[in-house]
Amino acid sequence: MVEANPLILKLAHSGALTREDHRPLAELCKGARVVEAGTVLVRQGDRIDGVHLVLDGFAYRYKVLANGRRQIIGILLPGDFNDLQGSILGASDHSTATLTNCCVVWLPQETVDALTLVNNRIARALWWATLVDQRILRSWLTNMGQLSADVCLAHFCCEHLARLQMVGRAGPDTCDMPLYQEQLGDILGISDVHANRMVRELRARNLLEIRSRVLTVPDVLKLQTFCKFDPSYLRSKPVEIGPSK
Amino acid sequence: MVEANPLILKLAHSGALTREDHRPLAELCKGARVVEAGTVLVRQGDRIDGVHLVLDGFAYRYKVLANGRRQIIGILLPGDFNDLQGSILGASDHSTATLTNCCVVWLPQETVDALTLVNNRIARALWWATLVDQRILRSWLTNMGQLSADVCLAHFCCEHLARLQMVGRAGPDTCDMPLYQEQLGDILGISDVHANRMVRELRARNLLEIRSRVLTVPDVLKLQTFCKFDPSYLRSKPVEIGPSK
DNA sequence: CGTACTTTTGAAGTGCCTCAACGGTAGTGG
DNA sequence: CCACTACCGTTGAGGCACTTCAAAAGTACG
Numbered sequence A, B: 001m002v003e004a005n006p007l008i009l010k011l012a013h014s015g016a017l018t019r020e021d022h023r024p025l026a027e028l029c030k031g032a033r034v035v036e037a038g039t040v041l042v043r044q045g046d047r048i049d050g051v052h053l054v055l056d057g058f059a060y061r062y063k064v065l066a067n068g069r070r071q072i073i074g075i076l077l078p079g080d081f082n083d084l085q086g087s088i089l090g091a092s093d094h095s096t097a098t099l100t101n102c103c104v105v106w107l108p109q110e111t112v113d114a115l116t117l118v119n120n121r122i123a124r125a126l127w128w129a130t131l132v133d134q135r136i137l138r139s140w141l142t143n144m145g146q147l148s149a150d151v152c153l154a155h156f157c158c159e160h161l162a163r164l165q166m167v168g169r170a171g172p173d174t175c176d177m178p179l180y181q182e183q184l185g186d187i188l189g190i191s192d193v194h195a196n197r198m199v200r201e202l203r204a205r206n207l208l209e210i211r212s213r214v215l216t217v218p219d220v221l222k223l224q225t226f227c228k229f230d231p232s233y234l235r236s237k238p239v240e241i242g243p244s245k
Numbered sequence C: 001c002g003t004a005c006t007t008t009t010g011a012a013g014t015g016c017c018t019c020a021a022c023g024g025t026a027g028t029g030g
Numbered sequence D: 001c002c003a004c005t006a007c008c009g010t011t012g013a014g015g016c017a018c019t020t021c022a023a024a025a026g027t028a029c030g
Helices: A006-012 A019-028 A109-118 A120-146 A149-166 A181-188 A192-204 A220-227 B006-012 B019-028 B109-118 B120-146 B149-166 B181-188 B192-204 B220-227
Strands: A033-035 A040-042 A050-056 A059-064 A070-076 A095-098 A102-108 A174-176 A209-211 A214-216 B033-035 B040-042 B050-056 B059-064 B070-076 B095-098 B102-108 B174-176 B209-211 B214-216
Touching (some): A006 A050, A050 A109, A070 B120, A109 A120, A120 A149, A149 A174, A149 A181, A192 A209, B006 B050, B006 B120, B019 B109, B019 B120, B050 B109, B070 B120, B149 B174, B149 B181, B192 B209
Antiparallel strands (some): A040 A095, A050 A102, A059 A095, A174 A214, A209 A214, B040 B095, B050 B102, B209 B214
């Protein structure tokens, strides 16, 4: 049977873990609770003294500006931490909420500190996860600044599919994507109306299909070519291909 | 005499350091070399096995896309690391180059690891610096996605001034800002022509002045109000005001 | 079979882009 | 001391991507 724990599946991609590290990581996931869709886990300005870890379902992070506009700054998939080490900064600069029903663990800072202190490989793997998050953010910024909305949307879909594949939660050309078009717009920095037009455009070009919260890609290579998607930024080594078996 | 080492000045804001940590940090800065303006320190795709630390001057990080377009993803000021712990990921996803003549230290990964291993406060301060970098990135993404170009430019100027003040390299209402308008455009995700119009607009409104690589703000509070700038995201505690004394 | 929500469509407006030229300024060499 | 050069900033005009407002059509659920 394959490993089902998304955290272990994800961190395995860091190349930093050995088999004996699996047990302490699995221990971390013990106190999971179920959270309903639409629950706000962390509110902008909240004091932070621990970290949320998503084990199942989808969540997202967003900032709300003074003018009421909202920017989504990240999607949390199974295996993702909300804001690792965020407690150092005292208060959160953004909110986090669930998109679907989620299975979430809350870890007090001391638990994380204790684990990383005694296990350097896990500490390294967590740094790796933080760096990948940073890369995703830099990629979002670059795409938003330099690409047209259709390419940007295609790129997001490629990334979303690839990330889910890394934790064994996606087929070769399909995955869950529980985002309304308004939320897609808040990711790409465009209006919901325009997001709709871009989704429809990519659908008409037979590049992808988003229907009832599921993304389907008829030809993954064709979509990747269209938006020049290069999955290497999600992985440790640039060339190493082949996610979960 | 005030502390002149920008690294120490910066990390002092983390609240994690004691006076005895100053010495090992000062030691880090020993092997500095002078680098000419326009030098590429790290190239997209380069293997990473250490980190650059800027002690004087300005540098920037950027990504170049397949279509030739460029997005600037960060400005390095004195006291800033290029990509802390980046060696975990093997290769860089972006390039780094100097804007001005710079004083730069290159630290092999082992040096950083050795220091953080024996000094938890410094390890914590470095995490803090990484988290602040993340916040800046999230702020850029949010602003680019949700604000008009003029407000976005004003916000960048506020941030730039505030960051320089934190390392004692700026007056109360003026600082160096060695960016051409084309580069300002690459930061904000707009064309150089439009960047010019925005600079001129803010100048006409008497909100700021950018001339011969120097930013001057006639009324800092007025500019901050205009773009709803809240410096708390650059600091550890939300309310704590008053940078270096 | 109504209610609430999401997606789709239309139409008019605007922010930003591209192309292209002109102006300012500082450095360089005759 | 004055061209000349190179580079950056400024300006204008036309076009397109994206926005806003508003309404209709589809979908899920009780």
